Amino acid sequence: MATKGKTMNILITGGAGYIGSVVTEECVAAGHNTFVIDNLVSGHKWMVHPNSEFYEADIRNTPVVNQILQKNRIEAVIHMAAFSVVGDSMSGPYGYYDNNVSGGLLLLDAMRESGVKKIIFSSTAAVYGEPEEQPIEESVELRPTNAYGETKLAFEKALKWFDYAHGIKYTILRYFNAAGASQRCGELHKPETHLIPLVLEVARGRIPVLQIYGNDYPTKDGTCIRDYVHVRDLARAHILGLESLEKGSDVYNLGSGRGFTVREVIDAARKVTDRLIPVIYSDRRDGDPPILVASPAKIIQKLGWTPDYSDLTSMIESAWKWGNDHHHLAKASGEPRW
Ligand SMILES: NC(=O)c1ccc[n+]([C@@H]2O[C@H](COP(=O)([O-])OP(=O)(O)OC[C@H]3O[C@@H](n4cnc5c(N)ncnc54)[C@H](O)[C@@H]3O)[C@@H](O)[C@H]2O)c1
Incomplete structure (x- = not known):
């Protein structure tokens, strides 16, 4: 796929994971330069795209993140690194707040320090909780019923204030259930709960x-x-989300309906x-x-x-x-x- 917009240097957090590896493929196909940071807590080194520069590191390691952002003149971040097992978030919320909220905030602040003004964030249908109205529109009240959804919502809210204060534009994509595979990358969580x-x-x-x-x-x-969306369709939405940042920040559901x-x-x-x-x-x-x-x-x-x-x-x-x-x-x- 040829790119409509200009070539960008993009940092993909969680790019060794299921969705992150396919999103990296789409970014490469669209002509972007990609850089992946992943601590491999649930990802796989062999799924990192061969054209990407790979950093095996944690997003909470601020000196390393700053170095990656500055050395590679990163212009946009696609933030997918997170913990995402609902049951684990209910039995151990600390780890979820530490990785998904504190980790996200450290990343955002490193972006602020390095002057990176664009972010795409992998959010989730779990921010909605159990709305009666189906299909769910973005305007529905956000009432997560699990700690995982709460942590994703907390980061969504932080994005709004980093845009207000520092002009960091965001596209929030609330994924429903990703499914399927590309030719090279597929779903292999550790542990698998999907x-x-x-x-x-x-x-x-x-x-x-x-x-x-x-x-x-x-x-x-x-x-x-549940609503299933093919991971390649889901990945394409990130390219559209990046292009739309020129028009400002926004939030979108990503499901098939x-x-x-x-x-x-x-x-x-x-x-x-x-x-x-x-x-x-x-x-x-x-x-x-x-x-x-x-x-x-x-x-x-x-x-x-x-x-x-x-x-x-x-x-x-x-x-x-x-x-x-x-x-x-x-x-x-x-x-x-x-
Ligand atoms: N799979 C789905 O259906 C689905 C649905 C809704 C939202 N999401 C969100 O999409 C994103 C990707 O999900 P996935 O299914 O590909 O999961 P995944 O576990 O395959 O990928 C997450 C990746 O992030 C890495 N990671 C986690 N914490 C990190 C840290 N602190 N530093 C560096 N790397 C770290 C992991 O090693 C892994 O490679 C997550 O943010 C998840 O919450 C996924």
């Missing part, structure tokens, strides 16, 4: 049975409904893989809202974003193919279960 990769691990026989948390939600089959129940995802995965996927039901998890479906109307209208891969089957197919093709790399790097 539905599609877990379902596929059961299909491969690496996990004996899939645990479904709750079958008594007020949905058509009793399981939770369609919801699927957990059981629908499993049925689709059974068809794609042609494998049995045994399941057991257990109690609901703390902080899991019954339905989260985005209204993507704003990002479609204002940024001209449209998803290329909106059907669930193609997302699962790309994740399945990626897992089959990259099995050896994951195994060689000592990934558990591979």
